Amino acid sequence: MATPLRLVTVADLAGLLAGQAAPVRARIEQSGFSGAAGQVVQLPDADGSLWAGVGDGVSRRSAAAVAMAVPPGVYRIEGLPAETATEAALGWALGSYSFDRLKRADDTPKARLVWPERADRAQVRLFAEATTLVRDLINLPPNLMVPNDLADAARRIASTGGATLDVIAGDDLLGENYPLVHAVGRASTQPPCLIDLRWGDASHPRVTLVGKGVCFDTGGSNLKQAPGMLLMKKDMGGAAHVLALAQMIMAARLPVRLRVLVPAVENSLSGDAMRPLDVIKARNGLSVEIGNTDAEGRLILADALAEAVTETPDLLIDFATLTGAATTALGTDIGAMLTNDDGLAAEVAASSAAMDDPLWRLPLWAPYAPHLKGKSADLINIPDMNIGSISAAGAIYGGLFLQNFVASDTPWIHLDIFAWNLSRKDGRPEGGEAHGLLAIYDLIARRWPVAG
Template sequence: MHPSIAPSSVADSIPLIIVSSEELAEVLATLPAPAKAFATAQGFAADTGSHLVLPDAAGGIAAVLFGWAPLKAEADPFLPGKLPPLLPEGTYRLERLPEAAAANAVLGFLLGAYRFDRYRTKKAPPKARLVLPPGVDGEEVTRIAEAVALGRDLINTPANDLGPDGIEAAARSVAGRHGATIAVTVGDDLLTGNFPMIHAVGRASAVAPRLIDLTWGDPAHPKVTLVGKGVAFDTGGLDIKPPAGMTLMKKDMGGAAAALALADLVIGAKLPVRLRVLIPAVENAISGSSFRPGDILQSRKGLTVEIGNTDAEGRLILGDALALADEEAPDLIVDYATLTGAARVALGPDLPPFYTDDDALAARLASLSRAVNDPVWRMPFWSPYDTMLSSKIADVNHIAGSAFAGSVIAALFLRRFVDKAGAYVHFDIFGWTPSAKPGRPEGGEVQAARLVYAYLKERFGR
């Protein structure tokens, strides 16, 4: 169990009473007179996210009031995630919590207890623990919280400690823990194996590029393939980024982190699928061997690709990996990539766009995203924009000649590498929380992995 989950046998837990401003008078009337008087004297109004520790007669903690209306449409399902660093040490039980909100409330609490302190003097972690409410599966929420922590740790780790080889090590750790098979193609072997775009993007780095290929499960089961962009650091290449543009580029492997977190969930739950995870892991560095604007690259698919800008490297490495994924015609391909600034301009950091031609799949993902509080928003594979990728000297350019529809253009480029799969979904994620929110500390974030896990459980879990 997660360390923030208390044993169910704890009898002397502290009530953590959920109350909205509309219900405050009713709840205060049920409290002992001294507690009611204390809350009134403190001016507690049950504002959303506020809390008040109520003392008992001996100077201990009698209860905690927490302002929240979990069933309101605008309520944040993870709001209890702000509590772990605020509550005194102790074991708490949630009271007046609707059953429909319980699983997300507990998960938000666990995710809010996350800390990344690898490079700092260790501080004591939050010591508040929750007794599981009835109906909440402790092993399941633990598995989800730990998978998210895995992905967050990877994104938060700087590139000097997590290059392409470090991403490989993380994938090997997941494979070893679950008994999965892993194969890695490194350096010039990428050319022999027909992954020319992965090689071209990563060849300038002192750490060789590689393609990580992890498989697990019965080959007779439905085939699900995950592809994660693993750019350990992105300078922009010869089209070098300005300093401000490089500040967060350690997170450009956020797609790989999301794919590994999802793999950890799928395998941990033993879903009846044949899972494959493909991660092209590179550093987009600068040296005499850098690929250049105007170069023409071969691709595994057979398409020739004109390079319009070396800072659009992610779609190149994904193209080769998607082509490999598509060759065995899996039932579903899902890719995760920190791909375009245009997606952030359109939807901000917290709402990743996703693309698919499968309307039923899109509708289900949209619905589940709300249920599990892993928000996404569907964007279109708008085919008329395909012409914006035209090249006069190659089969395709990998960028458009204008600043319009950048996320759509990138998605259309990727779609060219998928023909045979039963369904294909592309997530253009940010992989980062710029300012802390309940259950989402500032720093690396695993976006859309919990959502796809919920979908795979629903579709294949039976």
């Protein structure tokens, strides 16, 4: 038997209490229950019914908070309209997530939800499975998520979705003209690679996704200190996002020609590591001076973006855990979005709001671009402090650097995300997290919906 679970808002609590028997009112009042999201109280009735707070209303976040708060058992929620039922089911799925595949088997009962009536099961599965994929890939420890492991994950996704996959690895990257990917990854004992997934009808609009796949980032010669290195297994979070987005697009059979490019590397330190002031020629012919080896993500993305634009995509999107500056500006919950297309920015904002998946636009501020001119090369990968720049605006400089590898007439979105929850809160577990995933899927699905 499933236990009845009533979702209660702060605003509705007083009215609900007025219609209850004295023992119920006493239990609610003694518990301090206010209807705040994640609060739970058991009623003194034969069914063992629970009331669970959802704050201002039933949403993905409030339902996730409930899933994280209720005791083990099987629950049912009745009487929800279709859209709300879908959000509640999705929130429950996301709030129930835990990364425990590397722990000893645990038979402890979990809190489970019977499918709410009228919930869109297909949509819930689509979104929940993609979010779980992002979290799982990021949460894997770095010894189990080297570049070849990331390629294996892409192979599984390609096989399930009916896509083709090519991987260029090690010194073959030089022969195929991916010099920046090779330079960043060559110092590691784990060979760097370029993962290339293709799917869909060649006559459909071209959507190309590029994901930063730095499986671990020591900072290279500009070695990170211990606190800065602790979470660097998440530096492949951009790759996790584009693989999950590809999984969604293929599962939904969106009418697009999809390409996914993931440069996968470890940024390590050895006698073969790149050094500050090395100059390396990128795939598109621009020479790049290495101002800091810890600004490596933009280097591998540069080669991938240069390849992406050769096919003139109708939409080009990259995901990257690129800068600490984006987190300084927006915190850990909001992704930074930069784009060369104002109309596209408005679409992203609409999808972000619709999906409750926050993204905030930062400018590709052209007056800052001269600060990225190198002394010995066309570009330098960090601002040159000797020509008037300052150490601020790091997320903007990251976007401006990448813009050199994107054709001006290619609609392009750059997402600089954190991809991690520092603590367990608001219905989100500590660890790897999807940021911008649902918003960007919504954008693509709105542009190119499935016929019928």
